[in-house]
Amino acid sequence: MENIIEVEKLKKNFGNFTAVNEITFRIKKGEIFGFLGPNGAGKSTTIRILCGLLIPTSGKAAVSGFDVYRQSEKIKQNIGYMSQKFSLYYDLTVEENINFYSGIYKVKRKDKNMRKKEVLDLVNLSHLRKSLTASLPVGFKQRLALGCAVLHDPPIIFLDEPTSGVDPISRNNFWNLINNLSDEGKTIFITTHYLAEAEYCDRIALIYDGNIIALDSPRELKKTYAARFGIKSPTLEDIFMTSIEDYKNA
Ligand SMILES: Nc1ncnc2c1ncn2[C@@H]1O[C@H](COP(=O)(O)OP(=O)(O)O)[C@@H](O)[C@H]1O
Ligand SMILES: [Mg+2]
Structure with a gap:
């Protein structure tokens, strides 16, 4: 299968x-790729480079075949980006935020109403379209932010800690949305510091101190670890703690 994201020796000072x-690392079309790491590990910096918002110091990165150094405008047309702080206008209604972002993302005039309806259905906010964004609970704001990020129907979606500060039920709902998008063939790049969420990803990279110190499917990571330590069913937490120790001792 084709690699929709290719990153090689990427560095940012x-x-x-x-x-x-x-x-x-490489990401295949349709994958849910998780970027897991503590605060300050380099997750947002990596996302910003891949979204064409930040120029790297050295190394290579291509998104949908477009080079991050020279083709950031092309990249922006092919991605949806939900930043760590949901970029919503709190003094606008749900629908007004969607209209605003339709403009930003240059959704064609003839498609605008249809996309609005589809996205409101996707994120389950049709019944609240007239509500003021400020009045929504965090979990709903999060869904609206996702909706706004996918209005132009991008093939790749970058989500930077979308579930931080959100209650467990909302987090679960949000993962259902991610899975729906993935089923449609979208590629998802998601950062998190919740270990439990790593289990939902096709593959995960553990990033620590700007370095990737583990990268594989949850299943393969467990298999490797189980073989190495002769343990029956290791948790991702065991694996990550050991990877961090190994890294520090190296
Ligand atoms: N514009 C910047 N100028 C200086 N340091 C920065 C800048 N952006 C991020 N950093 C630093 O780079 C490190 C990684 O940040 P970041 O990528 O935001 O981590 P994460 O998203 O994993 O929490 C942190 O130590 C942060 O303080
Ligand atoms: Mg961050």
Whole structure:
């Protein structure tokens, strides 16, 4: 299957500080790829580079075949991006936010109403379209932010800690939405610091201190770990703790 995202020895320095340290990975079309790591690990920096918002220091990265150094405008047309702070206008209604983002994402005039309806259905907010965004619970704002990010029906969706600060039920609902998008063939790149969410990803990369220190499907990670330590059913937590220890001792 084709790689829709290709990253090789990607590096980002801020002054003398290295936020992302020569990371390498590939993502196949249709995958749910999880980027897991503690605060400050380099998750958002990586996402911003892949969204064409930040120029790397060195290395290679291509999204949908477009180069992050030279083709960021092309990249932006092919991706949806939900930033860590949901970028919504709180003084607008749900529907007005959608109308606004339809404009930003240049949804064709003839498609606007149809996309609005489809997206409101997708994120389950049709009944609240006249509500003021400020009045919505966090879980609903999160769904609206996702809806706004996919109005132009992008093949790749970047979600930066979309479930942080959201209650477990809303988190579950949100994962259902992600799975629906994945079933439609969308590629999903999601960051999280919740270990439990890693289990829902096709593959996960553990990022620590700007380095990828583990990368595989949850199942393969467990298999490798089980063989190495002779343990029957290791948890991802066991695996990540050990990977971090190994990294520190290396
Ligand atoms: N614009 C910036 N200037 C200087 N340092 C930055 C900048 N953006 C991020 N950093 C630093 O890079 C590191 C990684 O940040 P970030 O990618 O936001 O981590 P994460 O999203 O995993 O929490 C952090 O130490 C952060 O303080
Ligand atoms: Mg972040």
